[in-house]
Amino acid sequence: MSVRLHCPNCGDRPLEEFLHGEIPTVPSTIEDPDARDLDRAFMHSNIEGLTTERWFHAFGCRRWLTVVRDTRTDEVRGS
């Protein structure tokens, strides 16, 4: 994937400079504490469409940024 991400400090940089970070979310419909622990440990929303995620500019300014990306096309909709 030859995608560039916009880093507020460094400008448009190749995706390979960044590490991906998921924002883990446990649905509020799960109430049982053990079930919430299980979900947090293993389950993923694995969203097909727009997803909000964190990227770490590991080979750059080493700061985290928040990115909205469409997982169907890898199009970045904002950061």
Place this chain on the structure above:
Amino acid sequence: MNEFVERLIGLHWAEPKPAYDVVIVGGGGHGLATAYYLATRHGINNVCVLERAYIGGGNSGRNTTVIRANYGIPEAVRFYQHSVDLYQGLEEETERSVMHRAKGLLWLAHSEMGVRAERARAEVNTAFGAKTEFVSAQEVKEICPQIDLSGGGEWPVMGGSHYRAGATARHDRVVWAYAEGAMRCGVHVHQRTAVTGLLKDGDRVIGVKTDKGPIAASLVLSAVGGQVTTLASMAGLRLPIRSHPLQAFVTNHYGLEFDPIVASADLLFYASQTARGEMLMGAEIDRQPSYSYRSGHPFIQSCALRAMTLLPFLRNLKILRQWTGVCDMSPDYSPIMGFTGVDGFAITTGWGTWGFKGIPAGGEQMALLIASGEVPELIAPFALDRFARDRTLADRGSAGTH
């Protein structure tokens, strides 16, 4: 598969019926193999397979066709060795050529730690039925003369494990052989039919909604690759799956014979020669989850560099094609097969980067599960509830793609 190929293969298309005993979502290897074994082993042929595009167009047609069983844990070695055995008899059973060819698979070690890992792999594999030998660097050179044992001066080959039964087969033909066999027994396969939702009665799944109308079923099996999380969420299930792209490429024709499949877990690549003489290579998954089939230059650049470190002759070849599949990665790098806790809904997923080799055994065992209503011993460890039971099957080191 285009219209031209469809005419060459004995596939017989039928109109969808309003109800089936079993509806299988996903017309890839696993879905069609399950239908095939349901019909041929258990006489259950009131079955349909729904495919949103064309059969074998997903990961079944995008993998690197390696068949092997040299995994790291007993449950996996047993399961995949059974699959390797079924593959060996597949041509005879289906009376179709799938271009199956045993080549032997070399898994190389470049450090003392790597040597220990490959020695352990050979022992575990052999103990559970997948005969594997540890071979010295000199023997590696005899098996594959093209390898630069110095690894470009940085990745010296210190030995490796050699799994002789390692093989490749033509992936489209495997899919077509299962489809033809299933259709001969009366199974319906509906291409270009997208599942848009599930029919439910309370929590129970009683069928699927498609873009060509609803279809009722006693059991719905998800054999989806890629969009499995979306389908499972319609049944009210959360899955331990993230979908990552995996890229691969082939070069132009290499004039000499390159017999084995060569892999290096440290350098993260694997290479084999296709029946056309092209060199086929793949490596690790893309780090970010995505459903995009886009492939890019950074991957071929880094993968080619690593491959040339061990196989310098690749320098003189050109890359012809590259492509991408979307792999459903489970947290423990093992597949997930069985009932789900939701009535009327079974699943075979988590096939990550190891789905092609598991097609015959996965299909056979899922068919047995559906026909008997009981979980077969061979796949019991791979149940979805293993995560809640704290019985994960961690085998990352055997995936060869991380």
